[in-house]
Amino acid sequence: MEKDFYSQFKNMSEGARLSQKEKDFHRGEILRFMEKQPSPYVDKKLSSPFYIGIFLKRHFIVASLVIILFSSGGITISAESSLPNDYLYQIKTKITEPVLVFLTSDKAKIKVALVERRFQEFSQVTLNEEINLEDKTAFVSQLSLQVGGAHKEIKKLVQSKNTGKAIKATNDLQSILSAQNTVLEKIHIANPEAESTDDIENFIEDSIERTTEIEGDLTETVNSKDDQSNSDEITSDQKEEISVSLEDIKNITESVPEGDTPNFDSEDQSYINSKLSDINEVLKRGDEKLLEGEKNDAFILYNQADQKLGELKSLIDSDRELGIDVLGETNNTDFINKSDSTTQN
Amino acid sequence: MEQGYNDKNKFIESYDAYGEAIFRYCLFRVFDRERAKDLMQETFTRTWEYLEKGKEVENMRAFLYKVAHNLCVNEFIRPKAYSLDEMKEKIDFDPKDDKTVSLERDAEVVLLVEKMRLLSKDERDLLTMRYVDDLAVSEIAQLLDMIPNTVSVKIRRAEESLKKLYK
Numbered sequence: 001m002e003k004d005f006y007s008q009f010k011n012m013s014e015g016a017r018l019s020q021k022e023k024d025f026h027r028g029e030i031l032r033f034m035e036k037q038p039s040p041y042v043d044k045k046l047s048s049p050f051y052i053g054i055f056l057k058r059h060f061i062v063a064s065l066v067i068i069l070f071s072s073g074g075i076t077i078s079a080e081s082s083l084p085n086d087y088l089y090q091i092k093t094k095i096t097e098p099v100l101v102f103l104t105s106d107k108a109k110i111k112v113a114l115v116e117r118r119f120q121e122f123s124q125v126t127l128n129e130e131i132n133l134e135d136k137t138a139f140v141s142q143l144s145l146q147v148g149g150a151h152k153e154i155k156k157l158v159q160s161k162n163t164g165k166a167i168k169a170t171n172d173l174q175s176i177l178s179a180q181n182t183v184l185e186k187i188h189i190a191n192p193e194a195e196s197t198d199d200i201e202n203f204i205e206d207s208i209e210r211t212t213e214i215e216g217d218l219t220e221t222v223n224s225k226d227d228q229s230n231s232d233e234i235t236s237d238q239k240e241e242i243s244v245s246l247e248d249i250k251n252i253t254e255s256v257p258e259g260d261t262p263n264f265d266s267e268d269q270s271y272i273n274s275k276l277s278d279i280n281e282v283l284k285r286g287d288e289k290l291l292e293g294e295k296n297d298a299f300i301l302y303n304q305a306d307q308k309l310g311e312l313k314s315l316i317d318s319d320r321e322l323g324i325d326v327l328g329e330t331n332n333t334d335f336i337n338k339s340d341s342t343t344q345n
Numbered sequence: 346m347e348q349g350y351n352d353k354n355k356f357i358e359s360y361d362a363y364g365e366a367i368f369r370y371c372l373f374r375v376f377d378r379e380r381a382k383d384l385m386q387e388t389f390t391r392t393w394e395y396l397e398k399g400k401e402v403e404n405m406r407a408f409l410y411k412v413a414h415n416l417c418v419n420e421f422i423r424p425k426a427y428s429l430d431e432m433k434e435k436i437d438f439d440p441k442d443d444k445t446v447s448l449e450r451d452a453e454v455v456l457l458v459e460k461m462r463l464l465s466k467d468e469r470d471l472l473t474m475r476y477v478d479d480l481a482v483s484e485i486a487q488l489l490d491m492i493p494n495t496v497s498v499k500i501r502r503a504e505e506s507l508k509k510l511y512k
Contacts, residue, residue, distance in 0.1 A: 005457075005476075005504070005507070005508075006476070008453055008454060008457045009457070009472075009476035009477055010476075011453070011454045012373075012454045012457055012458065012476075012477055013369065013476070013477045013478075013479065016368070016369045016372050016373070016477070017365065018364070018365050018368055018382070022382065023364065023365070026360075026364065026382065026385065026386045027357065027360055027361070027364070029386055030357065030360055030386060030389045030390060030393075031353070031357060033390045033393065034353050034356065034357075034393055133391060133412070133415050133416070134391065134394070134395040134398070134400070134412075136415065137395075137408070137411050137412060137415060138400065140411070140490070141411075144490035147490075148490075196418055198418050199414065199415060199418055202467065202489075203490060206489065206490065206491050206495065209495060210491070210492060210495065
């Protein structure tokens with residue numbers, strides 16, 4: 001930054017001040033507002049004569065809640081289906097889910113799954129206009145922790161040379177982030193009155209960027225491996241994963257019990273078919289590169305196909321769960337374009 | 346919640362500490378002094394309401410910025426090009442406290458504000474946070490849930506965009 005800009009910004013900052021009179025006025029207004037409200041802090045204090053300081057210790061409260069939850073399945077089940085605007089939501093995100101993560105061995109997988117769950121909940125309440133600014137702020141904070149947690153677990157997998165699982169988790173995360181960006185756009189088309197999600201969309205874009213950095217490191221790791229048989233095993237796993245995902249989508253879109261209405265209308269079906277055709281094209285290019293011995297390019301192409309399949313699957317799920325038209329073209333093609341550009345030529 | 350936040354006095358201390366910074370944050374997003382003052386006040390009343398529900402705030406400063414950010418995002422900002430005089434009137438720099446402020450410097454600042462408005466929202470936010478709000482890269486990263494390296498890269502790109510607007 002040139003020196004001139006620094007001084008101009010400094011002047012800009014100094015010029016944008018509140019006079020003492022303005023400060024005092026707003027201070028008074030805020031104090032008046034607070035006077036009308038009960039103090040959140042005072043309310044928290046216990047007036048019971050049996051009050052003992054230790055009972056307010058955070059670890060004691062958490063431990064007690066865990067015991068209560070394990071001994072009362074009803075609350076746990078209710079919390080499981082709670083949404084960001086519910087009072088049980090904190091129990092779900094701060095107690096039951098951390099316990100679930102603790103008990104699961106594949107932590108990257110479970111954390112990525114929780115990111116998807118957060119987005120599904122958020123889409124639901126946003127679509128139904130059931131979220132306020134405070135809940136949204138708390139949600140962003142929670143989501144940020146979860147995406148950060150997923151990144152951390154993926155990095156741990158890379159460090160412990162568990163590359164296959166790291167690739168799977170990274171691809172799943174990219175698919176979810178990309179699909180949910182599209183879902184948020186579609187929500188605002190379905191309900192223009194829905195709360196703004198610009199900040200969440202910015203967060204998603206940043207998360208995609210950070211995940212792409214991890215993906216880059218992973219690609220380097222795979223291609224720098226001395227053990228070629230391990231690299232071949234990873235490629236083989238990728239192909240198997242893709243084949244399972246293709247089968248899943250085929251089952252969802254084609255299996256309609258007799259007498260039932262089809263899962264998707266003709267426009268949705270056409271969109272799905274077009275996406276599947278693109279994915280098959282990427283797979284074909286991957287196979288060609290593999291035959292030519294270009295394992296690096298083949299690896300990137302298979303990753304792309306895996307991510308695009310995951311994205312399509314996530315969009316299909318959201319379409320069914322939200323009951324709005326999620327399938328269809330949007331302007332949100334940055335992620336796909338970016339991926340495509342990495343393997344051109 | 347930060348240790349020691351146990352009464353209204355503690356909360357109003359956060360207004361004394363961060364009120365003006367939050368006002369500046371809002372001002373360079375809505376470009377209207379009166380609206381920025383309202384948004385600053387609303388940031389604090391909403392935060393108090395949030396606390397009133399028994400919810401916890403780990404980092405008050407970061408939380409206030411996030412609330413202010415969300416309030417500003419929800420504002421309808423007309424993409425109107427103001428003349429320098431109109432811009433000066435809108436932002437209403439208050440040079441009355443400083444008799445040495447030159448008209449030339451004032452015009453430069455208003456021009457900078459006008460150029461900033463031509464940047465993308467993200468670029469404007471980053472430059473404002475870094476150079477007007479004087480936040481460290483690590484603090485911005487925490488506020489925006491990004492890694493510091495990404496923030497540095499984005500700030501550098503925003504600076505380049507701003508320089509281009511002056512050419």
